[in-house]
Amino acid sequence: EAAVTQSPRNKVAVTGGKVTLSCNQTNNHNNMYWYRQDTGHGLRLIHYSYGAGSTEKGDIPDGYKASRPSQENFSLILELATPSQTSVYFCASGESGGENTLYFGAGTRLSVL
């Protein structure tokens, strides 16, 4: 079965520190996405990618960078973490073309103190 794996599952970071969230997919999907989930906001799109080497800004990209070094891997980078970035982050993959079904990882719970 298709799989999206996120690491770490939980992370505590200090304000001003650098945080990297990793995502690996074995679906061979071209598209990958990073969302954050906050109460009252649902899921909001941070960055996405159409393939290796590409990254695009989503709806709330400020304070985040993304990297897609390969088809399988997509990272989210917080260069200077702030408490407002405390959230649950989800990675997802999906086929290009087709019907836009996304497959999600289990999430990373990030606390910035």
Added chain:
Amino acid sequence: AQSVTQPDARVTVSEGASLQLRCKYSYSGTPYLFWYVQYPRQGLQLLLKYYSGDPVVQGVNGFEAEFIKSNSSFHLRKASVHWSDSAVYFCAVSGRAGGNNKLTFGQGTVLSVIP
């Protein structure tokens, strides 16, 4: 810009009762529509999707949804809920052009099923 509104943040129903979770979307044209479910400490799982054809679509575990274009709605229904249906439910919309379109999610509805 596309958007989704789920007007009910929380819904509580008794086990065995029927269920409707509301979803209204904004999109010019005919969109792709989805319902996802999130169980505690897990990622989202696809429950059902509408692409074209019959406006009533069936999903897993007895769930169904009806696409009503005139009302811009895609409400989720189940005839008889089980305690294991307790979860967070998200409605989502995406465009069709090119297939590489972002999903926009609603705020989610927390469903609690009581014995």
